[in-house]
Amino acid sequence: MIRFIDITLALCGLLFGFPVLLVIFIIGLFDTGSPLFVQVRVGRGKKPFKLVKFRTMTKDTQSVASHLASAASITKLGGVLRRTKLDELPQLWNVLTGAMSLVGPRPNLFNQERLIRERDLLGVYNVRPGITGLAQINAIDMSTPELLAKTDREMIDNLTVPNYFRYILATLLGKGSGDRVS
Template sequence: MKRGIDLIISFLLLAILWPLFLVLAVWIKLDSSGPVFFRQERMGKDGRPFKIYKFRTMYINAPQLATASFENPEKYITKVGKWLRKSSLDELPQLINVFKGEMSIIGPRPLILKEKKVLSLRHVNGAEAVLPGITGLAQVRGRDLVTDEQKAAYDGEYAANLTLAEDVRICYKTFFDVICSRGIHEGKKK
């Protein structure tokens, strides 16, 4: 049932939002050189890597690391990228990953493969048994303001208690968190 809902929602949102995708693509290209989309290998369900899609928010010379690992991430973020990150619009292309079945709308955030500590904690608590999501329990409980241990614990809690009602609650809370820019540090977004 969850996969069916993800498929319908991602298809409808991609169909509705394609003009916004086009506007953002042009804006990104006008702001800096490089591709419109950022693609990066992330850890998926059952420890299988996949390529995630996001709108590019950094200059093409930025290191391939989690942004939180940078000493001075602001110097790599484009002008448009700063706004895309603050508004979370950089995440919209992940709807393609949802449509392809690599992600879900709700689930643990997909981590880069170098984030061994959190990946290990997730493995122990069973969080990798579900598809990663565009948003999840850890995001609505603090996003960038929670520790790695807390993130992994929330991800495990989500995987162990998967319900449609919880997904609806997380969607609702995510919407208002994004509108109010709660729980995010612009330079630390991954």
Template sequence: MFLRANDILLSLMGLLVILPIFLFVCVANVWRFGGIFFVQMRVGECGHPFRIIKFRSMRADAPVVPTHLLPEDFIEPWGKFLRRSKVDELPQMLNVLFGDMSLVGPRPCLPTQLDLINARDKAGILDVRPGMTGPAQLKGVDMSDIDRLIAEEVIFFSKFSTSEYFRCILGTIKVVAASTFHLD
């Protein structure tokens, strides 16, 4: 309950802080892609489907496949910036407010990623509310490396606490700032 309250409070504060960025991206996306948001079905807590909300960062005719399998020509320069800076993920704060996601949790996968869904189910990770960020993102682990992803998630969520929650959020801010502004 405490973490849910943190999710709501931090998401509301985050949305207020990023409102100018949010509005700018909305206008730019309408101009560039013809649409603001990209909405897609994902696997949520206990395997329940939900609609994830992102800023559109690729062409409207892009196939529905995991990002690592998507040909480069579907993502244009503006979309690459949105992805590199993680700005495309900011609308997920709405998913957090709706209760579909947490700020910290395993990244939600596509319903077609059956190997990952089954591995998460066996490891008990499917019982955790998906998040905007998680341990794998901090370590650069991609969903294509299922064994490593599950190992990182099991270790992290077996010792999950309020301090780990905030450490993950702060770590994500640091990683995103470094990759966006090349602070490495």
């Protein structure tokens, strides 16, 4: 049931959001010259997949977790996209292709070994990663691996259709702070 809702909402989001996606893409061309950011992340079953987002940092920014990146690397457009969470819109493509869900644990990088260990212990990689979830709406990010893994597991154990929509609605209403940058 959740997968059907994922596909329906992602398709609607891409179709109806296309004008917004196009405007951000064009502005991004002027901002960084490369508006899309593609990065290999850990997916379901710990398999790699290519996550697509709008670029919010300069092109030469090191590929590390957001909380380890410098705030100085965030572009003006990137700051707006992060605050409004519009940088996540291209991930609707990842949802449509089945690499992600709208709701699930945020996908991490393969170099985040401590988080991988914590999530592995709790079976978090048994589900598709998501654009948002319980941790995100409670401002829990990857800088606290144990708490994040525990919160992800709690979300997985209690994921019902009403909770699924609650997490999406809370995200759309601006709850949570997004990924912290130092």
